[in-house]
Amino acid sequence: MKRGRLALGIIGALALGLGGSVVALRAGAGETDRAELEKRWADAPSRFVTVDGVRMHVREEGPANGPVVVLLHGSIVNLHEWDDVVPLLADKYRVVRFDWSPYGLTGPDPSGFYSTPRSAQLMDGLMKALGHDKFAMVATSNGANVGLEFNRAYPGHVTAMAFSMLPLERPSQTRKVDWRLKWMLEAHKAVLPNWRHREFWRLMLEDTTPPEFTPTDRMVDQITEMNNLPGALDRQAQYIQANVRAFQSSDVGAVAEAVRVPVLLQWCSFDDVISQSADASVKRFTNTKVDVINYPDLGHFPMWEKPEKFTRDLRNWLDRQPPAPAG
Template identity: 30%
Template sequence: MFSEGFLTVFLMVVLTIGILITIVLIKGRARQQTVASLSHWSQPPSRFVEVNGLKVHYRDEGEGPVLILLHGLFSSLHTWEKWVNLLQDRYRIIRIDVPNFGLTGPFPNSKVDDQTYMQFLENFVTTLKLERFHLAGNSLGGYFAYQYASRYPQRVNRLVMLNAAGYFFIPPAALIAWGMPLLGRIADYTEAPYGLFASLVRRAYADPSKATSDEIRRYNELLHRDGNRAAGGRLIRHIRNCVGFDTSRTQLLTMPTLIMWGDQDHWIPVRHAPKYHQAIPGSELIVYPNVGHMPMEEIPEQSARDLIQFLDAAQESSVCNA
């Protein structure tokens, strides 16, 4: 007999398939927007730099030790805005529109594998002449952060993982459908109802009312950046084909690591937090009550204070060892 949970997921997928087919018939092909038409998301202090054939959108603000920030799936560097406002007096903060998302857009070779992302990050920091830095990432960005740190430990002083992707979980039904071979390719080029899209963004918050209309509009507009929708679909199907993510490299992490998690994460379950804590030697773990998938957006002050305490310990350690 099938379990109740399996049947629930199956019915959700079937319903989503029906919705997507209806959307195809009614809405038609998704619009594509140029970077120029989205220039209101790249106002100063935005910059662009050429890396691996991409014009990478990034921002470089503040003074002090370097802190690089990586966003999650279908997000952009704007997700860190509240942290930047709180932290730029203490750190030089560099945040990136990760390839296949935001204004950076898809890799020219259409690749979405780990090695392509790792080589991009290494070339990016080399282009900016960065030698050592702190590295933090949320969701998919958290996965990229620890993958990079495990390969280039000489670069990363301290690592911070916020609700990081990695261990197996059942994503929202819309993403399951997008990962399917034929239906996924249809979804790559199909315009979804704004209300459905907005509900997925709100799902990232423990308190859905904290997802403002401006934030939802930003997510929606940047998804329609030319090439992003299809690139996101390729990434989802790549993850499906690999049967998830590679978490084996967590045991190779040697730098101090802080794991942050919201206990009301409806995207990646909080039960993954202690798994990372156990897998990463000497790591620290903070679980926030009544917080969802993005602590830096829902509780920016508290999460920023915890980040400062963790990162400043590196400064104190260097002074003690001088």
């Protein structure tokens, strides 16, 4: 009897503690502080440029007179996705990367509108503010959608395009997801829709990369901290819903037909998020030549999984392209 009462008491105490934690988190206790994050993740050479009312986080590295290469990160992450790539390019190239809205340390959009076309519009304003008219573009995951839309809507600026993850169709809705990740996602949606535990993001990275890859604390910390900024997940949800509507109501992949510059696909076959094949992707580019490099051992984050191999092939291809004029 005493053991039973003790067990019930422990369970009750845990329930009260958990309940109190949930209430606190729903009230904003888990939100990160923007000023503190900027000290940690926006150190030099980071700066902020305001475009159409949006305070955008940008970094430029490499020789000021070097040919310009723009790096576009994927969804859920930020410009630090390219941390291991930039040093391998910046001896020759002027490397520009930024947190495209609504991700990273780029601030809320006063228009309240988040979509791929809006992200491309802000990119156009940013590149003009930075003074870069011609540049090669390297993009991954949803950053590829932003890059393709930018090229379609603002032609004449991009001189070459390289993609790793390339969602020309809606990402797979049937892929097998780690049960722990599915459980945590449903729990968060039901109880804490505007906050994610650090373990959630670690599992997200593990679920989309090869078994031998282990995400570093730095990778997990930057995603966790920036995605727990006040309102960040809500802004991202609005962007994702706009994407879903676009995929459901139009042929999103047709945007590839507007590309008339050389294209490189660094196809990562271990990835199962992207639903179309490499061959199907190549066929979408009806007005240009496409080079394909296949990596059977790389997943959704090749720039983290094997940065030297990934960047070596990317750089060899960039070096063969007619150089964009210096910034």
